[in-house]
Amino acid sequence: MPPINLLPTELVPKKGAIKTSNLIKQVTTVGFTVLSIIIMGIIGYFVYLNSQFSSLERVNNQLVTEIEALEGTEQQFFLTKNRLKGIKEVYSADSQLDKILQIKSSFPPEVQVSETEVSSEGIGLVFFSPNASSISKVLETIYQSELFDGVLLKSFGFNPVSGYTVTLLMS
Amino acid sequence: MASKKLNLNIEFKKGSFRTASFEYIFKPLAILVTMLILVIVVLNIAFSRVNAQKENIAKEEKNQEILLNKRDLLTALKSESLSYADFTTTALPNGNPALIFLSQLKSVSEEHSVTIQNLTAGAETSNKTGVQLLDMSFDVEGQVLDVLRFLKTLETEIAPIATVSNARVTELAGAARAETSVFVYFSEFPTKLSALTEPITEFTNEEVDLLNTLTNLRQPAFLELEPKVEGIRINPFEY
Numbered sequence: 001m002p003p004i005n006l007l008p009t010e011l012v013p014k015k016g017a018i019k020t021s022n023l024i025k026q027v028t029t030v031g032f033t034v035l036s037i038i039i040m041g042i043i044g045y046f047v048y049l050n051s052q053f054s055s056l057e058r059v060n061n062q063l064v065t066e067i068e069a070l071e072g073t074e075q076q077f078f079l080t081k082n083r084l085k086g087i088k089e090v091y092s093a094d095s096q097l098d099k100i101l102q103i104k105s106s107f108p109p110e111v112q113v114s115e116t117e118v119s120s121e122g123i124g125l126v127f128f129s130p131n132a133s134s135i136s137k138v139l140e141t142i143y144q145s146e147l148f149d150g151v152l153l154k155s156f157g158f159n160p161v162s163g164y165t166v167t168l169l170m171s
Numbered sequence: 172m173a174s175k176k177l178n179l180n181i182e183f184k185k186g187s188f189r190t191a192s193f194e195y196i197f198k199p200l201a202i203l204v205t206m207l208i209l210v211i212v213v214l215n216i217a218f219s220r221v222n223a224q225k226e227n228i229a230k231e232e233k234n235q236e237i238l239l240n241k242r243d244l245l246t247a248l249k250s251e252s253l254s255y256a257d258f259t260t261t262a263l264p265n266g267n268p269a270l271i272f273l274s275q276l277k278s279v280s281e282e283h284s285v286t287i288q289n290l291t292a293g294a295e296t297s298n299k300t301g302v303q304l305l306d307m308s309f310d311v312e313g314q315v316l317d318v319l320r321f322l323k324t325l326e327t328e329i330a331p332i333a334t335v336s337n338a339r340v341t342e343l344a345g346a347a348r349a350e351t352s353v354f355v356y357f358s359e360f361p362t363k364l365s366a367l368t369e370p371i372t373e374f375t376n377e378e379v380d381l382l383n384t385l386t387n388l389r390q391p392a393f394l395e396l397e398p399k400v401e402g403i404r405i406n407p408f409e410y
Contacts, residue, residue: 117337
């Protein structure tokens with residue numbers, strides 16, 4: 001016996017609607033299943049990450065304790081680094097004394113240096129020479145040393161008794 | 172009464188948008204849409220949490236690398252760090268080094284057979300890098316080369332470190348007099364350590380060379396006065 005449907009035809013859904021509804025229900029069921037799997041996967045992954053993080057944190061705390069036990073060494077190391085930084089800056093400047101010691105030992109013996117002024121700007125030199133050839137030897141020594149960017153002849157004088165008087169500024 | 176109610180209901184539905192087919196689809200569609208919204212929200216939250224945790228792990232891994240490196244380096248330096256700190260602190264002391272420098276000046280001048288006169292200590296000044304300097308002036312008398320070598324020794328061989336800022340050497344018949352200004356350097360100790368997770372680097376080759384130079388500097392002679400041991404007091408009234 002066929003089922004009796006007393007509903008008016010307006011209240012009976014169309015076949016297409018039933019099909020669509022069933023499709024949506026299927027999609028929803030599949031979607032829900034997939035979503036559940038994804039959520040479980042994410043939860044699992046999150047738990048794994050959490051355990052990894054905890055493990056790292058535990059090891060790091062252990063390392064911190066070990067480093068804290070070496071605090072004295074750390075302070076000394078830090079102090080040494082700090083001092084070295086300052087010393088490096090002081091030592092980075094060129095020593096003018098080195099230069100004057102280097103060139104002065106090569107001057108001819110007849111040349112008499114009367115005044116040497118050493119400063120951060122350069123070296124001032126006043127010397128007497130009995131003859132012109134000794135002056136050229138002095139200049140040659142300075143030139144060959146390659147220690148100075150420039151040599152300025154500040155004054156040049158001659159006296160029949162003491163000879164030549166030369167003032168140089170080397171920088 | 173019941174049939175009248177049913178008719179009314181049918182009338183209402185006929186005139187509205189909500190047909191039977193729509194009602195039939197609406198419920199599963201609503202669930203689907205809700206589920207989609209839920210998917211978006213849940214995935215969004217989940218990914219942000221996972222990413223945040225991944226970032227935390229990356230940060231902890233980086234910290235671990237720094238801490239491991241720091242621990243190994245400090246363990247390796249444990250035996251040497253004290254002597255390094257001592258040498259560098261003597262070379263660049265914490266406070267005004269005038270007295271230590273004077274002691275060194277006396278000892279070096281005797282060694283080079285030169286005499287020191289008109290010694291004055293000027294004001295302390297600070298340079299750009301935070302290293303402070305003390306300006307000390309004095310006259311040196313002696314043989315020309317002795318005077319120059321003496322000045323060179325001050326610059327290169329003694330602790331605390333100093334540089335000759337100005338020297339006016341006048342010579343007469345082999346004897347020389349140098350009006351000298353010397354900068355003696357010092358610097359205040361750092362007041363705080365770097366953060367625990369801040370990386371530290373071991374000494375560079377340049378720093379090792381510098382440390383070797385500093386260990387060869389003449390250290391100032393400090394005299395430590397021992398407390399006098401109390402002896403037995405003699406009773407002056409006892410014969």
